[in-house]
Amino acid sequence: MKILNKILLQVLLFLLALVTLFSLIYVLIIAFGKNVISATTFIPEGFTFENFVKLFRETKFANWLANSLIISTTTMVISVILVSVAAYVFSRLRFYGKERLFNLVLLVQIFPLSLSMVSIFQIFVKTGLLNKPLGLIIIDSALSATGLILLAKGYFDTIPYELDEAAMMDGATRLQILRKITFPLVKPMLAVVGIQSFIIAYNEYTIASAVMTVNVEKMPLAVGLQSLIAGQYGINWSMYCAGAVIGSIPMLILFYSMQKYFISGLTEGSVKS
Amino acid sequence: MKRLAILILFLLTFFASVPAVSGSxxxxxxxxxxxxxxxxxxxxxxxxxxxxxxxxxxxxxxxxxxxxxxxxxxxxxxxxxxxxxxxxxxxxxxxxxxxxxxxxxxxxxxxxxxxxxxxxxxxxxxxxxxxxxxxxTYGLLYNKDLIREDELPETWDELFEKAEALTLRDETGNIVQRGLFLNANDMWFNYPLIKKYGGYYYGTYPNGEYNAYDVGLDNEGMLAYVEKMKELKALGMVLNNPEKKDYSDIVAEFSKGSVAMFFYGLWHAEFFKNANVNYGIAPLPENAKPITTVxxxxxxxxxxxxxxxxxxxxxxxxxxxxxxxxxxxxxxxxxxxxxxxxxxxxxxxxxxxxxxxxxxxxxxGRNVEPFPNIPEGTLWYNQDVTFNTFRAIFFGDSSGNEVDAQYKLNELADYIRRNVALMNEEVEFVKTPWYVFAILGGAILALAAYLFVKKIKQRRDPNYFPTKHSRTLTLLAWGLMLPLLALLLMFYVYPIIHNFYLSFTNYSGLNLRNYGIVGIANYKTIFLAGLQGLVQLILWTFVFALSVVAISFVFGTFLATILDKTNVRVAKVYRLIYILPWVIPSIITLLMWQGLLDTESGLVNKLLGLIGIGKIPWLSNAHMARLSTILVMVWFSFPYFMVIAYSFLKSIPKDYYEAARIDGASSFAIFRKITLPLIFRALIPILIMSFIMQFNQFGVYILTGGGPASPRIGNPGATDLLITYVFNTAFNTKRYSLAAAYSVIIFIFVACFALITMRANKKKMEV
The missing domain is CATH 3.40.190.10 (Periplasmic binding protein-like II)
Structure with a gap:
């Protein structure tokens, strides 16, 4: 009975993976497809590299990719720092106004971003950030940090405070505790935050399309790619998918390289109570 | 700490930088x-x-x-x-x-x-x-291998005759070649035909200016047009897919050489070239003017x-x-x-x-009718109402029943006239009546009184010791939070306040610069006229957001536990596959699902057909569409929960499981009683966030367009979410301040919900 259950579960896991894998295959089909007219094509006339060649020859794809990589990596670093500091503060420090601040972080995110655009644009104008990659880095950091604090705080909370207390008894300072005990334990969470913030910055379209309008070369990938399917002129799904395929490689590499941190010695060295 | 200092410095230099002044x-x-x-x-x-x-x-x-x-x-x-x-x-x-x-x-x-x-x-x-x-612009695209240039029709009647003659069927009655191929749901390319029978978009005043109130869509000419289209449909010259809005299917058929003529431009010229179609483009019969974007x-x-x-x-x-x-x-x-x-x-x-x-x-291009450039012009192509109307007329409503064309056309025309009126409505200042102040003031007073009483009660409680906050710690905490707080104020708090302000103005597409305060006029509009149909919308939005979050969470956690027990290397591969929906742009995967779930030609139905299951209307039946939307969105969000639950799993002390196992609990019971609640507790804030995200989910719109449409034009479709519907209605008529007012209401509504949930779960979180 137990074995049967196990097999069933593995079959489920496999089938689901198959369905999901299909999405990648589908994007590949269109990216390599010959003369694909509609985005709902599953069997193209033939296969070709043409779309990739066109992508690099006719658009500024290489620039877009580079811009996005720079913006997303910087955003990732900034938001990992911001988020870990904030999560530590919320989880470990008892201070005046903590609960209210935490609620504020949560509540402000309810407001739909699409409607904030007018105001965000004004801020960009006033601060001289308009059309600067720097501006995108800042707002992407704000977006991802705010969105990820809750997650990180929840994770910090799962690490027993007794660990800190025990270390304090041994005479460790707060900073030492942070470095030697807390930080190694939250690595998996930092990996998740890092990936998430990278993805948020990498995919952000709404704001970028409004504030990065002057130079085509300076646009991030999401805006550039979108323009391939936004025109009314023979929307080229193949070129779009070719861009999506190349564009997803950095994210897959990032995810794969960070995978080990997800699992890394979480329980190692913790007090077995 | 050092890094933080650098960061703060970094941010400060950004904001201090002044835009360079260009030369004289x-x-x-x-x-x-x-x-x-x-x-x-x-x-x-x-x-x-x-x-x-x-x-x-x-x-x-x-x-x-x-x-x-x-x-x-x-x-x-x-x-x-x-x-x-x-x-x-x-x-x-x-x-x-x-x-x-x-x-x-x-x-x-x-x-x-x-x-x-x-x-x-x-x-x-x-x-x-x-x-x-x-x-x-567009004209009559024709395949030269099927019809020569000198054979092209000069009148509409001739066009229909020739088209019929060129439409061929094989022995089994399947159409193998079409003389003419039209999309009955479309109005743009069919406009010359509409005009021939007497219909039109907007009429004109004698001086040539458009009269937006004169909508020519419910006159007798339109009925004649509908009759003609139905006739052509019976002859096989109309695309037989009620879901189709665009021309991609017709273009694809033309590329294959099985279509003699259709109304189109050069948008797919490269594709025709690649497919080696020998084609030409000619003026429309009787020198009819195509509609054109210049x-x-x-x-x-x-x-x-x-x-x-x-x-x-x-x-x-x-x-x-x-x-x-x-x-x-x-x-x-x-x-x-x-x-x-x-x-x-x-x-x-x-x-x-x-x-x-x-x-x-x-x-x-020398003989065309430019698309109306009046602000009301966008009412036509921004909204799905015309599509839904013609879909119902030519293919029946969402349950397949035939509808009365005249009734439907009247409804469409009235809807547009109503929106034209709304767009042009001078919003007058509405003084806030005394009772609104009374209610708001009362609410604030009540809240203050409640907090006051609570505090006094707390003080009187003998077990209560007020938490003394260390001043250094408070200073340190706020200091550390400063950069984030600055970002939060700039990009989150300010827009909310600004929108709150806009909601009291008459900021609109016709009034982008000289807008002023109009009091609570927008709120009055919402409460007097706008609340009809919103109840159903709110209910569905809640059901949608809750089910997506709940199913994704349970399912994601479940998969994480299975993965946890799977061979490490296999698990690695699986995790890589499962995050694909994150990595591929969602617009393309949403369109993929749309294609997969298509009732007529979707892969899912084709596969089901192989094992003898009939066609399931995944996206065209109201209930099925709701289910499909939830499932597709779950497909998007469960990997997120899986990844997070997976890393949380490691932090659950092993002894919990061992103890349970000694007590003889089954694996499923352990999952249900230990894993799920523990992870749930840790993820409550995330769950709330995901709920809010799903509440404001725009992806549904790409998948279903909010449809299947309601039988009444202008009412929300079956899968319309609060946010998409409200913004669509407000933005379609360019009443931006109204959208702002809606967003303030939705914000307050969801914020209260979130706060209450947080408070209710607070005890659970601290236990």
Whole structure:
């Protein structure tokens, strides 16, 4: 009975993976497809590299990719720092106004971003950030940090405070505790935050399309790619998918390289109570 | 700590940086279209112009022409403001009305060198605001292998006759070739046919201006058109897929050579070339005028270099320069047909005339009807109402019942008239009545009293010890949070306050600049008229968001536990596969699901057909569409929970499981009683966040377009979410302040929900 259950579960896991894998295959089909007219094509006339060649020859794809990589990596670093500091503060420090601040972080995110655009644009104008990659880095950091604090705080909370207390008894300072005990334990969470913030910055379209309008070369990938399917002129799904395929490689590499941190010695060295 | 200090420094330098002041040199900024070749030539022209006049010209490419009007409004008064802007003529109405466009003087020389429509399209309120450069139009596309040029029909009746003769069936009765192929859900390409029978978009006043209240969609002519379309449908000349909005299927059939004629332009010229279709384009029968979008140049009213800008505009409009631009716009020898010239000299040039297709479409372009450029024009193509109306008329409503065409057309026309009226409504100041103050004041007082009583009770409680916060710790904490707090205030709090302010104004598409306070007029509109149908919408939005979050969470956690027990290497591969929905742009995966779930031709139904299950209307039946939407969105979000739950799993002490196992609990019981609750507790804030995210989910719109449509036009469709519906209705009529008011209400509503949930779970979180 137990074995049967196990097999069933593995079959489920496999089938689901198959369905999901299909999405990648589908994007590949269109990216390599010959003369694909509609985005709902599953069997193209033939296969070709043409779309990739066109992508690099006719658009500024290489620039877009580079811009996005720079913006997303910087955003990732900034938001990992911001988020870990904030999560530590919320989880470990008892201070005046903590609960209210935490609620504020949560509540402000309810407001739909699409409607904030007018105001965000004004801020960009006033601060001289308009059309600067720097501006995108800042707002992407704000977006991802705010969105990820809750997650990180929840994770910090799962690490027993007794660990800190025990270390304090041994005479460790707060900073030492942070470095030697807390930080190694939250690595998996930092990996998740890092990936998430990278993805948020990498995919952000709404704001970028409004504030990065002057130079085509300076646009991030999401805006550039979108323009391939936004025109009314023979929307080229193949070129779009070719861009999506190349564009997803950095994210897959990032995810794969960070995978080990997800699992890394979480329980190692913790007090077995 | 050091890193933090660097970061703060980093942020401070950003904000302190002042935009560089450009030199005193005269500079004209030009925004042009997306074609790279055109940009090159425009840069050359800029250089030549500088040599001639000394005026500096900067050229910027705009990749998406649809976003240009918005970008102009945003940038019109900045230091780096554009002076000449390339845009679509239908977009000028609202901009001219709000005072963003400079009226242009057109002299006889200019007028004589361009086709009339170049000016006609940019004329608003008897004032010319731009000059057309390219003319996106359509004609009768025909396959020369099926019908010769000299055989082309000259009258509509002849067209139908020939089309019928060219429609062939095989022995089993399946159509193998079509003389004519139409999409009955569409109005753009069928417009000449509509017009032939007597229907029209907007009527005109005797002076030629559009009368937006005169909607010609429910007259007798329209009924005749519907009859004719039904007849053609019975003959197999109408695309038999009720879901289809675009022409991709028809284009694909034409590429295969199985369609003799259809109404279309050169949007897929490259595809036809690749497919080796021997095709041509001809004027419509009886010289009917196709509806057309003209693209051209307008001048920013706030230009600082009016004379120089006008000089440069005149310079690029010179015949020779037009020739160079148009050739570049068609990518030189590739002759893609992306730019259809309005300059007469260019039309007659060898470059155009030597290419049969370009020459014909240029000819067609001289006899067109520009799409109405009044602000109300967008009511037509922004909304799905026309699609839904014709879909119901030609394919039945969402349960497949036939509908009365006259009734449906009346409903459509009335809906548009109503929206025209709404757009033009002068919002009058509404004084806040005393009882609103009373209610609000009462609420605040009640809240204050409640908090006061609670505090006193707390103080009197003998077990209560007020938490003393260490001052250093508080200072440290707030200090550490400072950078984040700054970002939060700038990008989150300020927009909310600003929107709150906008919700009390009459900020709208016709009133982008001179808007003022109108009191609570927007809120009054919402509460008096707007709340009908919202209850169902709110319910569905809640059900949708809750089910997506709940299913994704349980399922994701479940998969994480299974993965945890799977062979490590296999698990690695699985995790990599499962995050694919994160990594691939969601627009493409949503469209993939749309294609997979299509009732007629979807892969899912085809597979089900193999095992003997009949067609399931995944997206075309209201209930099934709701289910499908939830499942597709779960597919998008469960990997997130899986990854997070997986890393949380490791932090659950092993002894919990061991103890349970000793007590003889089954694996499932352990999952249900230990894993799930523990992870749930840790993830409560995330769950709330995900709920909010799903609540504001725009992806549904790509998947279903909010449909299947409600039987009543203008009511929310089955899968419409609160946010998409509300914004659609407000944005469709360009009443932005109304959208702001809605968003404030939704914000307060969801915020209360979130706060209450947080409070209710607080005890659980602390236990």
């Amino acid at each position: 040199e005269k500079t004209v900024r030009v925004w042009i279209g997306a074609i790279a070749e055109e940009k090159e030539v425009m840069d050359e022209l800029a250089m030549e112009f500088k040599e001639k006049t000394g005026v500096n010209v900067e050229v910027y490419q705009k990749l998406e022409i649809f976003t240009v009007p918005n970008a102009l409004v945003n940038n019109a008064e900045l230091d780096e403001r554009p002076d000449i802007v390339y845009m679509q003529a239908p977009d000028i109405g609202g901009l001219a009305e709000s005072g963003y466009l400079l009226p242009l003087e057109i002299d006889d020389d200019l007028r004589s060198r361009f086709v009339d429509v170049a000016f006609e399209a940019f004329t608003y309120n008897n004032q010319v605001y731009g000059i057309g450069y390219s003319n996106s 693209e051209g140049f307008v001048v920013n009213k706030f230009t600082r270099e009016e004379a120089a800008a006008l000089d440069f505009l005149r310079f690029i409009l010179e015949d020779d320069n037009q020739q160079r631009l148009i050739e570049a716009g068609n990518r030189h020898q590739r002759k893609t047909g992306e730019r259809n010239p309005t300059n007469i000299n260019v039309i007659n040039s060898p470059y155009i005339q030597e290419d049969e297709v370009l020459a014909s479409i240029a000819q067609v």
